[in-house]
Structure formats: C-alpha cells, structure tokens
Amino acid sequence: MSELHVTVLGAGLAGCEAALWLAGHGVKVTLYEQKPVRFSPAHKSANFAELICSNSLKAERLDSASGLLKAEMRQMGSSLLPAAEVARVAAGGALAVDRDVFSAEVTRRVEAEPNITVRREEVCTIDEASPILVATGPLTEGALAEKIAALTGSAEMHFYDAVAPIVTAESLDYEKVFAASRYGRGDDDYLNCPFNKAEYEAFYQALATAERAPLHDFDKGAENPSVAESASAPAKPAKDGGLTVYEGCMPIEVMAGRGADTMRYGPLRPVGLTDPRTGHRPWANIQLRAENKERTLYNIVGFQTNLKWGEQKRVFSMIPGLEHAEFVRYGVMHRNTFLDSPKVLTQALCLAAHPNVFFAGQITGFEGYMESAACGLLAARNIYARLMGVTLPPPPADTMCGALVRYITAENKNFQPMGANMGILPSLENRPRDKRERYQAVAERAVSSFSAWVAAQAEP
Numbered sequence: 001m002s003e004l005h006v007t008v009l010g011a012g013l014a015g016c017e018a019a020l021w022l023a024g025h026g027v028k029v030t031l032y033e034q035k036p037v038r039f040s041p042a043h044k045s046a047n048f049a050e051l052i053c054s055n056s057l058k059a060e061r062l063d064s065a066s067g068l069l070k071a072e073m074r075q076m077g078s079s080l081l082p083a084a085e086v087a088r089v090a091a092g093g094a095l096a097v098d099r100d101v102f103s104a105e106v107t108r109r110v111e112a113e114p115n116i117t118v119r120r121e122e123v124c125t126i127d128e129a130s131p132i133l134v135a136t137g138p139l140t141e142g143a144l145a146e147k148i149a150a151l152t153g154s155a156e157m158h159f160y161d162a163v164a165p166i167v168t169a170e171s172l173d174y175e176k177v178f179a180a181s182r183y184g185r186g187d188d189d190y191l192n193c194p195f196n197k198a199e200y201e202a203f204y205q206a207l208a209t210a211e212r213a214p215l216h217d218f219d220k221g222a223e224n225p226s227v228a229e230s231a232s233a234p235a236k237p238a239k240d241g242g243l244t245v246y247e248g249c250m251p252i253e254v255m256a257g258r259g260a261d262t263m264r265y266g267p268l269r270p271v272g273l274t275d276p277r278t279g280h281r282p283w284a285n286i287q288l289r290a291e292n293k294e295r296t297l298y299n300i301v302g303f304q305t306n307l308k309w310g311e312q313k314r315v316f317s318m319i320p321g322l323e324h325a326e327f328v329r330y331g332v333m334h335r336n337t338f339l340d341s342p343k344v345l346t347q348a349l350c351l352a353a354h355p356n357v358f359f360a361g362q363i364t365g366f367e368g369y370m371e372s373a374a375c376g377l378l379a380a381r382n383i384y385a386r387l388m389g390v391t392l393p394p395p396p397a398d399t400m401c402g403a404l405v406r407y408i409t410a411e412n413k414n415f416q417p418m419g420a421n422m423g424i425l426p427s428l429e430n431r432p433r434d435k436r437e438r439y440q441a442v443a444e445r446a447v448s449s450f451s452a453w454v455a456a457q458a459e460p
C-alpha cells in the first residue's frame with residue numbers, strides 16, 4: 001500500500017486529537033500551526049491544545065452529558081484525555097486541568113510522534129487535491145477565513161464569548177472565604193465567597209451598571225456593526241443590543257442585565273452550601289476554582305466578562321473575600337466564528353461540494369473543549385475511511401457523538417453551535433421517573449451503541 005498522507009490545519013484540541021489518531025493508524029500527517037508566528041487575540045502560549053478560557057473539561061460521571069462524551073472519546077482512542085490526567089487539578093466531580101501542564105503534555109505527545117511533521121506557519125489557503133482537515137478554531141481569520149467563505153459560498157457567522165479573571169490565593173480573605181464543594185461532593189475543592197442580601201444587592205447594582213470595554217478592532221468588522229455599538233453600553237440583555245453571546249460562556253454583566261435574581265439561579269446559586277460563619281445557606285455565593293495544581297491561582301467561576309479592567313477591579317473587589325484580591329488576569333471578550341454547517345457539511349464532516357475538505361472542532365458547531373476534541377476524532381476516522389476507500393456511517397443517533405453530528409448537519413435556519421447535553425439524545429422507551437436513573441440508562445445505551453459502531457470499523 002502506498003504511503004497515506006493527510007494535512008491538518010491547526011494544532012488546537014481538534015487538530016491534535018485528529019493528528020495523533022491518524023498518526024497512530026500509520027498515516028503520515030503534516031500538522032500546520034500558526035503559533036508562535038501569529039497568535040489569535042485569545043491564544044497566548046506557543047504550545048498546542050491551548051485552553052483559552054476555563055480550565056475545566058467538565059463532568060466525568062457517566063450519567064452526565066460531558067461524562068458520556070468522554071466515555072465515547074475513550075472508546076475512539078482519545079489522546080487528549082490521558083494528557084488531561086497528567087495535568088489534573090482537584091475540582092469535585094469535574095475534570096479540571098493545569099492549562100500549562102496540559103498543553104505541554106499534548107505538545108510533547110505530538111512532537112514525539114514520528115508520523116507527524118509539525119510546521120509552524122500560518123496557512124492562507126486550502127489545497128483540496130488530497131484530504132485536508134481544517135481545525136483552525138473559532139478565531140479563524142484573515143486569508144484562510146476568506147478561503148473558507150469562498151469554498152462554502154456563504155458569509156461567515158460571528159458570535160461572542162468571554163474569559164474569566166484569575167486572582168491569587170494568597171490575596172483572599174480567609175476570614176470570609178470557605179472551602180467546600182456543593183452538597184459535599186469532592187474534597188472541598190472550591191473556595192466559596194458567601195453574600196448576605198445587602199452585599200448581593202449592592203454587588204448586583206454595581207455590576208449591572210459597570211462600563212464595558214470597547215471591542216478590539218478585529219471584533220468590530222463591518223459584518224456586524226451593531227455588536228461594536230452595543231459593547232460599550234452598560235450591560236443589557238443579550239438580544240437587546242444586537243450582541244449575540246455564547247450561552248455556555250455568557251459574560252456575567254450580560255447575565256446581570258437579565259434581572260436582579262438571574263445570577264442567583266446561575267453561577268451565584270447558594271444551594272448545597274452552608275456558610276460556617278453563620279451556620280446558614282448564603283443569600284448568594286460565588287465559587288473560585290483552582291487554576292493550577294499548586295492552588296496558588298483561582299478563577300472566578302462563571303465570571304467571563306467584557307467589563308473594562310478598572311471596572312473589573314472595582315466591582316469584583318466587592319465580592320466578600322476578594323476585597324484585596326490581586327488580579328493576575330482580567331476577563332476579555334473575543335469574536336467566535338463557525339460554519340453554517342447544516343448547509344455545507346455532510347455527516348462525514350466534509351464539505352458536500354468539496355469532499356476532500358474536512359472540518360473539525362468548534363468551527364463546525366461542536367461547542368466546547370471536549371466536544372471539539374471529540375469532533376477531531378470523528379473527522380480523523382472519516383478521513384481514514386476515505387483513504388481506505390470506504391464510507392463510514394455516522395455514529396448511532398442514540399450516542400452523544402451521533403446526536404451532535406446530526407444536530408450540526410440537520411436543517412436549521414438559526415443554527416448555533418451545540419455542546420454535549422442529554423436533551424439532544426432520543427428518549428428511552430421505558431423512561432425511569434428518577435432523572436439520575438434515566439440519564440444512567442440513556443448513557444449505558446449510548447456506550448453500548450457506540451462500542452458496536454467502533455467495533456464495526458475496519459482496523460488497518
């Protein structure tokens with residue numbers, strides 16, 4: 001058999017998973033990565049698989065959507081999950097990582113793979129003479145973005161999300177902050193900042209009227225001038241200002257703009273916690289999650305934001321325990337780009353009109369770190385099947401990967417990216433009443449269907 005070769009564009013979560021899987025199956029891969037020659041506005045490290053916002057890869061329990069996705073990724077031979085184990089930091093029932101250790105470990109694995117040749121350069125075009133995988137992420141821009149728009153024949157779509165601030169552990173007030181996980185799950189992995197009613201109301205007022213940062217020039221494209229206009233205004237509900245936000249990563253000021261109590265039912269919910277100072281449940285509560293293994297840095301959970309940095313310091317210092325907090329990174333907000341996948345992508349994750357051009361990751365609408373990585377594995381399997389001269393059926397509809405593939409390729413006039421969730425899986429014939437039992441049964445069904453799908457595929 002002659003040598004098999006695939007080009008992968010982008011060494012992010014999707015690109016690295018795909019490249020490592022293909023290389024492990026004997027395919028020669030050329031992996032292009034623009035860093036450190038060029039950085040997107042959100043990427044800072046020269047290493048691969050960079051986590052640009054939260055350091056959480058979400059829940060691990062099989063009866064959760066994210067846990068089920070991970071189980072399917074393991075069945076497909078994920079390389080990023082073992083890398084995450086190396087970088088794991090304590091986070092209750094979730095898999096959270098030290099982002100630097102994680103990226104370094106993925107980079108080491110890619111560079112150690114003899115079948116992968118890494119090229120550190122910006123790619124500006126797509127050569128479709130042979131199979132090529134585009135995994136350049138939600139911040140794809142410039143000539144390559146134009147090339148994609150030309151190939152897909154559709155205008156790009158943009159939406160917005162944001163990064164949470166990080167504070168040092170030593171600058172917190174431990175007279176107020178206490179360690180605990182909700183409902184006692186985990187080993188007191190989170191630090192909690194409890195609010196009484198008056199503190200919460202003052203904080204809410206300050207947040208809802210705080211000044212937002214103007215968007216960067218790259219964000220102000222002529223494509224969507226209404227976004228630039230709304231961004232410097234006080235916090236408003238997402239749809240009021242023409243600002244479209246990534247629901248899973250909504251700026252806290254946008255959430256505050258939805259009503260005084262909205263945050264108390266979201267990231268500031270106090271349920272499952274008792275403030276040891278009062279012996280009662282707080283009125284509201286903010287959690288801090290460790291950013292690194294050493295626990296010297298904490299991010300403010302759910303506090304992605306586009307407030308001006310001075311405003312972040314002023315408003316977030318009103319959080320009980322953060323009065324003297326040292327901010328090592330402030331929140332920022334960025335553009336996010338994805339294909340109109342229902343119109344242009346097949347279930348094999350290639351363009352219907354250009355079958356050699358495959359896509360993977362957030363750019364397809366698989367939303368989230370692990371979803372992007374899972375999409376990389378799916379694309380790799382489809383490309384491999386193509387090289388073998390066969391067509392891979394999509395994963396079964398009752399699996400998380402199968403449901404996501406169907407979601408992004410099914411007709412949808414208002415297509416938005418979608419993360420793993422139990423709601424997109426078909427319901428059971430005999431549904432247990434208890435939600436936990438139901439999710440467990442749905443997950444077990446998915447694992448069994450998925451393993452049959454994996455087993456049916458020819459190995460080299």
Ligand SMILES: Cc1cc2nc3c(=O)[nH]c(=O)nc-3n(C[C@H](O)[C@H](O)[C@H](O)COP(=O)(O)OP(=O)(O)OC[C@H]3O[C@@H](n4cnc5c(N)ncnc54)[C@H](O)[C@@H]3O)c2cc1C
Nearest residue numbers: 010012013014034053054122123136137361362368369372
């Ligand atoms: C600001 C922001 C915050 C986010 N926060 C979260 C979060 O907290 N949790 C979550 O689950 N998801 C989050 N997401 C969504 C998504 O999970 C991440 O963007 C994820 O990194 C997507 O993985 P990917 O592999 O598709 O792309 P990326 O991880 O972005 O990888 C793409 C790679 O391609 C490279 N590249 C780009 N263009 C070129 C080119 N022309 N030539 C060569 N190389 C190129 C980039 O440098 C990068 O290394 C966020 C997205 C954004 C934009």
